[in-house]
Amino acid sequence: MRKEKDLIFEMSKPGRVAFSLPQDELEEIDLTDEIPAKYLRDEDPELPEVSELEAVRHFTELSTRNHGVDSGFYPLGSCTMKYNAKVNEDVARLAGFTATHPLQDEKMVQGNLELLYQMDQMLSEITGMDRFNMQPAAGAHGELTGLMIMKAYHKQNGNEDKNEIIVPDSAHGTNPASASMVGFKVVEVESNKEGLVDLAALKEVVSDKTAGLMLTNPNTVGLFEEDILEIAELIHDEGGLLYYDGANLNPIMGQVRPGDMGFDVIHLNLHKTFGTPHGGGGPGSGPVGVKEELVKYLPKPLVEKDGAEYYFDYDLPDSIGKVRSYYGNFGVVVKAYAYILALGAEGIKQVSEDSVLNANYLKEQLKEHYALAYDRICKHEFVLSGKKQKKNGVKTLDIAKRLLDFGVHPPTIYFPLIVDEALMIEPTETETVETLDQFIETMIQIAREAEEEPEKVQQAPHNTVVGRLDEATAARKPKLRWKSEK
């Protein structure tokens, strides 16, 4: 087992350096002549003094402590932590992409524009929308952009009193947050016992004030909203719009299309569904797509084609404007483009089928040992409840911590809020059956421990660099940086 590590500040020895500078040829100046005294420090900063090798070893060792998809199983529900193929990284590093500048003349970057144009078409084809803009830098940014478009649409149609956005109680927290940011009032609608939007409850909250409904389909508990056509009709009949949160597109990609379900606005998470790195592995990308009647509100510019030439169209007077500098996280779009082309139409279908197969395999094997929130065929993810184990004093948090001992990143826990002691598991399509079997075995072992030796689970993790962290004190009294004892 590895030990807890000293901070680089704690390794410091006075006078030890990792550099040697040549003799200064310039004349020395008196800083106090150049900079007002109040901006000058009285003492030297306490920077760590270490050798080059110590610095290299320190950071190399730290880097091995990351857990990523490349190092182990990562069934983090709702996050689609699939393998990010390295070939896509190679493609994004081609000099034709990396050595261009966003302010370069359009004629010199025709390839880049062509890629953006084709990406727009491919994403439109996959989702059943008419146009996409790649500017939003992540999912929640895409939501914000989509909601701004909805607001602009209602405003231009003289329906400014449409100020309510309906959000299911199982939704990602970003949905109500984004709606509030845009100035909408959030109206929550309950889920029924099957984990789906309750139609009767929805009918009660839909009114002439309804600006729209935000929904993921499959929803946050991994179930397909079967009444989606009826839901869409309800909202559209009141003049509202349907927003599709693309967080859960993975299991339906190539099978059904949000556009055909009646959705008007959508954002995608390229860093979930389209195989680009997630979280700390790289920036995200949350393209926003819309149906024809909303195209004019999209952020500008859009890439257009005139004969054989591509150009940026800024002549969009109704556009909500720019939501990010330049054209979004272009490098991420390149990786996702490579991902789509590598898979092709058949491959995309296989992705969704395998993601559903893997999730259902895990669900069926685990439901004997853990309470299953909704016992029916799921899509890409499913929600277990730790309530059986809780009776023995073992909480879902303990189960998650115990998983660390087995080198597995724990599933999403305590979300969605509508399931008590929730464990939300999403294996993705890129895992082999052997990996899934190993996870099943581990989960069964933890369930057995919860019954026979609960302290072992309650005190986990045991094999990690540090044991159970005191998260409450860390949040209440955070120590955000190293402070010298001086």
Place this chain on the structure above:
Amino acid sequence: MEIKEGIFYTESHEWVKVEDNTAYIGITDFAQDALGEIVFVELPMEGEEFAQKEAIGVIESVKAVSDLYVPVGGEILESNEDLYDAPEELNNAPYESWMIAVDLADESQLDDLMSAEEYENFCKEEEE
């Protein structure tokens, strides 16, 4: 789980204690247990007015962020600012740690709330 006699309860697990015309509001033992260790609270400003059941504050625990709903409408007389520095008091002593004091505008709204006995039954059902 502790349920105190003589105060009112809501389905969203707040308690209400009425003294003269002031309603003191906090969260129940059931609520603090379900939330886990509470690390942050956000409370309304004195003088703000709210309708019954409106979300007026935020409670953040290591597990989740939840809204605080006001069980009875009225003007905020005071927020318990001690909780900003010591949110753990909501875990340690939920019934001693009132969060907001509301000027009770409409006494009949108390009729919408549950008694200790009714709340106990309600929690039992929730557990199942």
